[in-house]
Amino acid sequence: MKKNVGTIDSIIRIIIGLALLSLFYFLKGNLRFIALIGFFPLITGLTRRCLLYKLFGISSCKTK
Template sequence: MTKNVGGIDRIIRIVVGLALIAAAATGAVGLWGYVGVVPLLTGLMGWCPPYAILGFNTCSTKN
């Protein structure tokens, strides 16, 4: 897997993922908040399947 998520995109994904998971864990939102696992994992891995399919790349380095 070649990294296709970089910089600010990764930071936003991680922050949004953690916020959704925290909101679901505290009961502020329903169980759907656990969907925050998806942006969290894609941010941590640096690879997003839809980006790969659509040919997007926000990563400045070619890994």
């Protein structure tokens, strides 16, 4: 799969992913497992590949 997440988009995804994952330590009870949703933006930001972008034909990468 080709990269379809641009640099700025990738940085934003990584920041959001880390912020959501950090909630795991601050939330109490079962609510803390909602923070694990942060893995999705973190993984897509690090790999620069997003399945939803591919399905909808979106790309925030600059083409050469």
